[in-house]
Amino acid sequence: MSEARLYPAPSHVPSSCAPPETILSNGNHLSAPPEAGGTIIRFYPTNRRTHSKSAPTMGVADSKPSEAKLTALFDQYKDETEDSILAEGIESLCQDLQISPDDFKILVLAWKLNAEQMCRFTRSEFVNGLKNIRVDSIKSIQSRLPDLVNEVAQNDDQFKDLYRFTFRFGLDSATGQRILPTDMAAVLWKLVFTIREPPILGRWLNFLDTHPMIRGIPKDTWNMFLNFSEHVGNDLSCYDDNEAWPSLFDDFVEYENDQVNQNITKDKGKECDDLVIKKD
Incomplete structure (x- = not known):
């Protein structure tokens, strides 16, 4: 079974490779074996930056997160051509958080941001999601993530x-x-x-x-x-x-x-x- 990491390059499964909706409809989950040399799942590009941008130095968030800090944090990692944080920016974010991109904590973070898809955080997802968990900096995200993991571990x-x-x-x-x-x-x-x-x-x-x-x-x-x-x-x-x-x-x-x-x-x-x- 393929080994993979949490964030894929965009369109990680081309539409031509995605199984038709009828494969598992009505219990018909068996289909012809995939052709040899099928899609290899990669969770971020192999041509990655060797160094991440330096995140702004910020302390633990106050009781009310700063909109200005959240905007600056998003801009630090967003793509140069569109208003979203893409695979490269997410990897840089993970480096600054000192967390592997395939760590469970990153899945929890994406869940709290209500991210629509892998390899992309939109501005509204990132800013509103961090505001909801009351953080506005790298340091405060690092401090909050263990609590979020504990909460989800204890709550059905x-x-x-x-x-x-x-x-x-x-x-x-x-x-x-x-x-x-x-x-x-x-x-x-x-x-x-x-x-x-x-x-x-x-x-x-x-x-x-x-x-x-x-x-x-x-x-x-x-x-x-x-x-x-x-x-x-x-x-x-x-x-x-x-x-x-x-x-x-x-x-x-x-x-x-x-x-x-x-x-x-x-x-x-x-x-x-x-x-x-x-x-x-």
Whole structure:
């Protein structure tokens, strides 16, 4: 499975390579294997600047962030030809924050900025997002990020919101993409589950990796995987094929059963009674 980092070059999955919407519609998630030499996901250009611009020296933000400081901070990293921070500027921002671009904290930051797509922070996203988390400088962002990570780690609703954001964030909105390529989905699953990793994640990713005919993950499958991983138990013993799971999950459980050469019992017992499925 492709290795990738958090920020791709623009249009990280060309429209000609994006799987058609019908690949996973109605459970038809199997398609012809991708051609050899398929798209390689890169999260920022290889021809990167060797030195970042120096960010303005600012202290921890006051109780009310400064609009002037936020504007200056945005201008420090924005692209020369358009009013957005693009891949190169984001990498420079990460360097000044002393955080790797593929760090979970950067995903949390993008979520708090409500960024529409990878590799781009618009002026309104950046200024309004930082204002909402009450920071206006590199130093105050560095101080605030650990608190934001702790909050999302401890709050079910916040983590669910971050999880669902991650799917949208991974799409190439410039081409109208609606299904995540499987290799991109795997990268984002690993990233978003930096915290609260479900026990079945490794087996799930291995299943996707060993089934190259699964070429895309639609929104419903992405969203329901969170419920699925919480419900089925560490060993899939609470799985019930009478539940309305996507057929891809049925295939995964069947594959796992074949791997261990045993069937998962239909008698779930009390342990499974305590696991409540929450679908919305």
